[in-house]
Amino acid sequence: MxxxxxxxxxxxxxxxxxxxxxxxxxxxxxxxxxxxxxxxxxxxxxxxxxxxxxxxxxxxxxxxxxxxxxxxxxxxxxxxxxxxxxxxxxxxxxxxxxxxxxxxxxxxxxxxxxxxxxxxxxxxxxxxxxxxxxxxxxxxxxxxxxxxxxxxxxxxxxxxxxxxxxxxxxxxxxxxxxxxxxxxxxxxxxxxxxxxxxxxxxxxxxxxxxxxxxxxxxxxxxxxxxRGAVAFNLRIDTLGHASHSGMFGGAVPDAMFAAIRLLDTLWDADGAVAVEGLTSADFETPEYDEAQLRAETGLLDGVEPVGRDSILSRIWAKPSITITGIDAPDIANASNTLVPGVKVRVSARVAPGQDAREAYEAIRTHLEANAPFGARLTFDDVDTGQxxxxxxxxxxxxxxxxxxxxxxxxxxxxxxxxxxxxxxxxxxxxxxxxxxxxxxxxxxxxxxxxxxxxxxxxxxxxxxxxxxxxxxxxxxxxxx
Missing domain, CATH: 3.40.630.10 (Zn peptidases)
Known part of the structure; x- marks a missing residue:
């Protein structure tokens, strides 16, 4: 060389x-x-x-x-x-x-x-x-x-x-x-x-x-x-065991309820990431309109894009968070039960210029601060890429x-x-x-x-x- x-x-x-x-x-x-x-x-x-x-x-x-x-x-x-x-x-x-x-x-x-x-x-x-x-x-x-x-x-x-x-x-x-x-x-x-x-x-x-x-x-x-990557498993627990949803529903929070409330805090009303500490990059992007986005992604008629600013800046220069998997009872096995625990896979993308481990800590801090009803959170299988x-x-x-x-x-x-x-x-x-x-x-x-x-x-x-x-x-x- x-x-x-x-x-x-x-x-x-x-x-x-x-x-x-x-x-x-x-x-x-x-x-x-x-x-x-x-x-x-x-x-x-x-x-x-x-x-x-x-x-x-x-x-x-x-x-x-x-x-x-x-x-x-x-x-x-x-x-x-x-x-x-x-x-x-x-x-x-x-x-x-x-x-x-x-x-x-x-x-x-x-x-x-x-x-x-x-x-x-x-x-x-x-x-x-x-x-x-x-x-x-x-x-x-x-x-x-x-x-x-x-x-x-x-x-x-x-x-x-x-x-x-x-x-x-x-x-x-x-x-x-x-x-x-x-x-x-x-x-x-x-x-x-x-x-x-x-x-x-x-x-x-x-x-x-x-x-x-x-x-x-x-x-x-x-x-x-x-963009960089952050992925981890998040477990949400609210009960020591499953209980009849008719007998106790309305008085105790089941884990699915808590998970839905908690995960919703990750985004604002526009669908943009709402986690303090996650940063965005600043660079120019080529022209790319909503019609092209719909053609390339299969976005259904009537379903609106999420986020703010130019479309490509949302994809290239801003963070995103996606829930890529949920471990919970499937519909075929759903009983009238308050679910005691739910596990989800959180997958985030990190804007250029931010350290991926720093981004993980920001997301974890946000989730811990917003856990509803005192739900217990457990994090594992953390993976980061710069x-x-x-x-x-x-x-x-x-x-x-x-x-x-x-x-x-x-x-x-x-x-x-x-x-x-x-x-x-x-x-x-x-x-x-x-x-x-x-x-x-x-x-x-x-x-x-x-x-x-x-x-x-x-x-x-x-x-x-x-x-x-x-x-x-x-x-x-x-x-x-």
Missing amino acids: TDSLLTAAGSAATTPKADELRAAVEAGFPSTIADLTCLVKIPSVSWPAFDPAHVHASAEAVAELVRGLGVFDLVDVRRAPVAGAEDDAEPQLGAPAVIAHRAARNGRPTVLLYAHHDVQPPGKDEDWDSAPFEPTLRGDRLYGRGAADDKAGIMAHVASIRALTEALGPDLDLGIAVFIEGEEEYLSQSFGNFLREHRELLAADAIIVADSGNWDLETPAITVAL PFLVDTTGWAVAETRAAMAEAWGREPVEMGVGGSIPFIAELVDEFPAAQILVTGVEDPDSRAHSPNESLHLGVFRRSVLAETLFLARLDARTTE
Whole structure:
């Protein structure tokens, strides 16, 4: 890795050998889609309730694809201890990750390519129009769990290197490291330890995190702001045991009653978060109207959006709180009973610029101060991830913008994302001099994490070309 920033004569409008690179991407695209469908067929859900053998199979499949590129000195599947288990006699290991490396030569930079091969649980099969792990092409979209998030990110890296070597030959000067994680969808518990154990192999001048999206089907984007995350279980108890609701209802508060009253205090009348101590960021947002919000989210006619100020500022720059699960009797088993205890999962997003742990303490303080009827509150399974703001002044961002504009025929939009990629903060801590680029293959209708997740093939093709052009630009950069 070079100690100083490399320089070139600006970011040229046209990448050297752009026509050959474009032709290589196009010629290899059918094989790229075929390899992607093979990956999607592997149900590599990293959550504890699912068979970990599938995650191991997925890692091996990715490793074989990377080995097949023929440009790396090392390709391996490795694991690291989960956080907090490092000193155990037999530490628990995280999910398998793929690591690869080739050294830079002649003063060229090194780029680290990140994606993840694990996926979210599919949910109910009946909510899908086709089986979640049977990739299905309908129109311009490939449907399947992981088709977009994030096995297409893996294939963007693989396809870009294939096209690069096809057009320029395998004897590149560019240094390339690859890190394909296996537990991003379940807390990235060994991420920090993996970085520390493999620091020399992963150190880079620029890092591409291929786990985000684009502005629309025709416009690329660089993600420059990500909200942080706070999630925890909250238990509300009011009774030592269940009681007949007819005999005692109206005299004692049941836990469901207390939970409803308590949770409602988290928002004001507009639906904006009403927790003292949670902050907002201040940056400009592109035009985005309510009609676009309705089209992209499926907001029903007559249902109004929540919050205040511009729509994108609510999503990118302000905190949000969602109740993502409730443990309580279901309707089929509901009896005339005062429920003694209820557990909920609270999921909050933290605005860029605020520490996630500070945000958790603010939410906890609010809940404790507003517990109705003296209800007892218990907090557990707390998880936090830091927000992130990208420094857009570096040479790597300039090269990415140029490559995207060339590949898409449009200048990229700098956008925020309401979701979180908490491990980026760990990348910053471990590689503070590296320039981090958050890109991706998704579009507003990809429905990552949801039923009928899909990848738009036109977006994917242009994303692969943009990354190929970016790598070619870096391979051509000369030292000052």
